[in-house]
Amino acid sequence: MSLHDDLTAVQRCVDDLARAVGRLQPQLDGVAGGPDLRRVRADTAHLRESVALLRESAASPDKPHRPDLVTIPDAPYDRSLWTDSDDEGLGARDRHAP
Numbered sequence: 001m002s003l004h005d006d007l008t009a010v011q012r013c014v015d016d017l018a019r020a021v022g023r024l025q026p027q028l029d030g031v032a033g034g035p036d037l038r039r040v041r042a043d044t045a046h047l048r049e050s051v052a053l054l055r056e057s058a059a060s061p062d063k064p065h066r067p068d069l070v071t072i073p074d075a076p077y078d079r080s081l082w083t084d085s086d087d088e089g090l091g092a093r094d095r096h097a098p
Contacts, residue, residue, distance in 0.1 A: 007055050014051050018044050 001009075021037075021044050028037050 003058055007051070007058060011051050011055070014044070014047050018048065 021040055025037060025041075028034070
């Protein structure tokens with residue numbers, strides 16, 4: 001299946017879930033499941049929003065799928081880059097510890 005087909009199938013499943021939760025509501029009104037049902041309805045709405053965002057990001061071709069790779073050479077670094085730095089924990093090269 002293509003990405004579009006998979007996203008459509010996910011959207012269909014989330015819509016089915018929302019309908020099923022809607023059918024549960026009249027059956028659970030007045031029962032101790034009130035807060036739980038609200039949580040499930042909120043989670044279903046959140047899933048619906050998440051799938052919409054996913055479809056939106058998959059549809060925008062201008063975003064790269066991965067960042068550009070930077071090649072790091074295996075050659076040693078130029079030691080002159082660190083002439084003015086201290087060795088960590090050892091102090092400066094021209095000074096001695098007390």
